[in-house]
Amino acid sequence: MSTVHVGLADHPYDILIEAGSAKRLGELVSSVWSRRKIMVVSDSNVAPLYLNETCATLEKAGFTTATTVIQAGEASKTLTGAQQVYTELINAGFSRSDGVLALGGGVVGDLAGFVASTFMRGLAYIQVPTSLLSQVDSSVGGKTAVDFGSGKNLIGTFYQPDLVVIDPDHLQTLSQRNLVEGYGEVVKMAAMSDHPEFWQLIQTINAPEDLLTHAAELSQFAISAKAALVVDDERDTGARRLLNFGHTLGHAVELLRPDTLHGEAVAMGMIAITELCEQHGLTEAGTADAIRDRLQVVGLPTEFPDYSIDQLVTQIRMDKKVKNDTVVLVTLPKLGQTRLYPVALADLPAFLAK
Ligand SMILES: NC(=O)c1ccc[n+]([C@@H]2O[C@H](COP(=O)([O-])OP(=O)(O)OC[C@H]3O[C@@H](n4cnc5c(N)ncnc54)[C@H](O)[C@@H]3O)[C@@H](O)[C@H]2O)c1
Numbered sequence: 126m127s128t129v130h131v132g133l134a135d136h137p138y139d140i141l142i143e144a145g146s147a148k149r150l151g152e153l154v155s156s157v158w159s160r161r162k163i164m165v166v167s168d169s170n171v172a173p174l175y176l177n178e179t180c181a182t183l184e185k186a187g188f189t190t191a192t193t194v195i196q197a198g199e200a201s202k203t204l205t206g207a208q209q210v211y212t213e214l215i216n217a218g219f220s221r222s223d224g225v226l227a228l229g230g231g232v233v234g235d236l237a238g239f240v241a242s243t244f245m246r247g248l249a250y251i252q253v254p255t256s257l258l259s260q261v262d263s264s265v266g267g268k269t270a271v272d273f274g275s276g277k278n279l280i281g282t283f284y285q286p287d288l289v290v291i292d293p294d295h296l297q298t299l300s301q302r303n304l305v306e307g308y309g310e311v312v313k314m315a316a317m318s319d320h321p322e323f324w325q326l327i328q329t330i331n332a333p334e335d336l337l338t339h340a341a342e343l344s345q346f347a348i349s350a351k352a353a354l355v356v357d358d359e360r361d362t363g364a365r366r367l368l369n370f371g372h373t374l375g376h377a378v379e380l381l382r383p384d385t386l387h388g389e390a391v392a393m394g395m396i397a398i399t400e401l402c403e404q405h406g407l408t409e410a411g412t413a414d415a416i417r418d419r420l421q422v423v424g425l426p427t428e429f430p431d432y433s434i435d436q437l438v439t440q441i442r443m444d445k446k447v448k449n450d451t452v453v454l455v456t457l458p459k460l461g462q463t464r465l466y467p468v469a470l471a472d473l474p475a476f477l478a479k
Pocket residue numbers: 168169170171174197198199202229230231232233235255256257258259262263264265266267268269278295296297298299300303306307386387388
């Protein structure tokens with residue numbers, strides 16, 4: 126088992142990565158929790174596969190379980206989805222001494238974390254991420270959220286889990302599209318990372334099947350890099366914003382074209398911003414091509430849809446990196462280097478028009 130420690134001063138926790146760890150989840154959860162009721166939140170795809178075995182291992186370790194199953198998909202990451210979980214918590218008599226366990230992808234993790242942080246002003250929670258995207262990114266760092274109106278992750282909290290348990294075996298049942306989608310966030314982290322070994326590992330991934338073979342290593346690299354930024358800037362006011370590389374334009378695609386998956390949108394967003402920055406002389410020529418190559422080998426989309434500047438500016442106004450009428454863009458001067466680059470909203474149309 127490999128462990129990544131998230132050394133936040135007021136809420137340190139471990140991320141455990143091991144094939145087969147889900148089978149002994151109860152024992153692992155016992156290392157941080159004792160004698161409590163656990164609400165296992167899952168979705169309609171993951172529950173039939175893993176809910177029974179998850180509850181069984183928790184009960185064997187002495188916990189009492191209750192369950193909530195949301196409809197799979199981003200459309201459930203809403204206040205309505207949250208209401209479903211709140212209702213189940215009330216019906217099952219949950220109190221502040223109990224806990225929530227997210228069993229699913231990023232949608233379940235963000236929603237369950239949001240509910241845990243707000244129900245009775247806070248129940249403890251644990252993440253058991255089952256998609257590649259959630260194993261390499263969303264289960265770590267404590268950003269919880271629901272979408273609202275035309276805003277992505279518009280309502281949310283910073284609320285850290287007590288433990289994250291990553292079992293790469295869960296990925297065996299993931300569809301190829303969802304497996305590949307998660308890799309968009311890995312390429313993001315690798316392109317930003319100043320650890321050359323991470324980018325070298327990315328060179329060995331040449332087909333979707335390679336993602337399953339290297340899943341544990343990919344999580345280890347991506348999560349270690351993310352954890353360092355989270356410890357440095359938990360509340361997203363400084364260096365953590367770098368994790369938003371590709372997201373300013375990516376979130377716009379997710380909202381304008383809801384059939385696009387998050388990791389696919391991030392892939393398109395990274396290429397679009399990097400090409401723009403190359404044209405503005407902010408990024409070394411050839412950087413977008415190098416990233417595109419790594420995305421395309423697994424079949425990720427890289428062509429940015431043809432939106433008007435007005436459509437994009439309207440979406441970008443909702444970005445959480447907008448302050449004082451200025452959006453802070455994330456750019457890569459070159460592979461392995463990152464930079465926050467503020468652009469006044471008034472100058473954005475000209476910046477995007479290149
Ligand atoms: N909080 C963060 O830091 C953070 C980071 C990145 C992304 N996100 C959010 O995460 C979400 C995307 O996450 P996602 O891609 O995991 O989406 P998702 O949760 O919708 O999962 C993708 C699909 O895979 C299915 N699935 C999950 N695990 C499975 C398994 N083991 N076997 C079979 N099917 C399985 C799900 O039911 C779903 O249909 C977005 O809402 C995004 O905004 C949050």
